[in-house]
Amino acid sequence: MSFDPGTIAAFVDGELDDLTARRIERAVESDAALAAEIARYRALTAKLSAHFAPVAEEVVPERLRALLVEPGVDTSLAARRHAKRGSFAPVHWGAIAASLVLGLTIGLRPWAPAADIASVNGRLVASGALADALETQLASDQLANAEIRIGLSFRDKQGRACRSFEARDLSGIGCRDGGHWALERTIGGRASQEYRQASSGELLTAAAAMMAGDPFDVAAERAARDSGWRN
Amino acid sequence: MRFEEELVELLPRLRRFARGLARHASDADDLCQAAIERALKSRDQWQQGTKLDSWMYRITRNIWIDERRAAGRRGFHAPIDDAVTQVAGEGAAEVEAGALRGDVDAAMAQLPDEQREVVMLILVEGYAYREAAAILEVPIGTVTSRLARGREALMHVLGEAA
Numbered sequence: 001m002s003f004d005p006g007t008i009a010a011f012v013d014g015e016l017d018d019l020t021a022r023r024i025e026r027a028v029e030s031d032a033a034l035a036a037e038i039a040r041y042r043a044l045t046a047k048l049s050a051h052f053a054p055v056a057e058e059v060v061p062e063r064l065r066a067l068l069v070e071p072g073v074d075t076s077l078a079a080r081r082h083a084k085r086g087s088f089a090p091v092h093w094g095a096i097a098a099s100l101v102l103g104l105t106i107g108l109r110p111w112a113p114a115a116d117i118a119s120v121n122g123r124l125v126a127s128g129a130l131a132d133a134l135e136t137q138l139a140s141d142q143l144a145n146a147e148i149r150i151g152l153s154f155r156d157k158q159g160r161a162c163r164s165f166e167a168r169d170l171s172g173i174g175c176r177d178g179g180h181w182a183l184e185r186t187i188g189g190r191a192s193q194e195y196r197q198a199s200s201g202e203l204l205t206a207a208a209a210m211m212a213g214d215p216f217d218v219a220a221e222r223a224a225r226d227s228g229w230r231n
Numbered sequence: 232m233r234f235e236e237e238l239v240e241l242l243p244r245l246r247r248f249a250r251g252l253a254r255h256a257s258d259a260d261d262l263c264q265a266a267i268e269r270a271l272k273s274r275d276q277w278q279q280g281t282k283l284d285s286w287m288y289r290i291t292r293n294i295w296i297d298e299r300r301a302a303g304r305r306g307f308h309a310p311i312d313d314a315v316t317q318v319a320g321e322g323a324a325e326v327e328a329g330a331l332r333g334d335v336d337a338a339m340a341q342l343p344d345e346q347r348e349v350v351m352l353i354l355v356e357g358y359a360y361r362e363a364a365a366i367l368e369v370p371i372g373t374v375t376s377r378l379a380r381g382r383e384a385l386m387h388v389l390g391e392a393a
Binding site: 005006009010013014015040041043044045047048049051052053055056057058059060063064065067068069120139140141143144145217 | 235236237239240241242243244246247250251256260264267268271281283284293335336350351354355357358359360367375378379382383385388389390
């Protein structure tokens, strides 16, 4: 084995330059000890990710949320809220009424798919921004305020790449299937009552039941994306 | 997006990070609470356009380290880089037995603080070495050597049991 532990670690962590990474990939083909060492590193990352992932799926305790969403905790925030309430002009009520009507209209037209979902051959698939996020976004490299957040990526028992996601209107699990991201599981989005009531651990439980092996670690997620999520 | 809203979005990840540092769920949430309170107080110090998550992780980590050091001075814990005595206060035998069973929490608790935080940031939170170094305000070389030692210790303890 001709690579030192630091280089192997950097390879597994996705920190190597392309040239060295390719040298390692080539060496792995004929070096069983190196392959085993890389597998050992990856197994640890996967084990740790899987162990801590459920924490991020838990419902955030109210005492923490309340610090940020309840008035009266932070004076500057409370003051701003107060100012806002005072300047609530009729035009705002108009906007609210309009959005209610719009909401009802959407609710009454179930055949009109919400954005980001399409139907292909009778199956629900991701489209638009959701399809883009599932295709390209890495859980390890997404903005804290990303519209769509990717959670776990893994292979299901059919060998498909699957990814859990969370967005304002929809959360669920999409699996790469025949050029689409088939929506295997959906619950409401962050903004919905359903989502807040369902423990968001539900998605994780669903993912765990679908999973063959461990969820992807940082490097495996990147590698799967770079190879186009092929089986 | 408003500052508070961004923080709310960040909470699930922050709780995960805190859980890795503080081990017990209630201690971890206390840590998050302290971090949020400090962030709200010092929000002027956050530069718009820079990553809020890195800033929050740094605050959280600094509060945790301060607490660990204060606890150490009070005699509950040994100095920060002495892993073996450090866990004595948490029940060394219990921790050791857990680690042998392949218990990730117990294995993490055996790590010195400065290795544990690096392991969490890079292997769990998925930060690049450079980003982790910026959060911890140490050179990259320090991050990689702590990561190497932490990783080796974890693989040693968890490897056979995994």
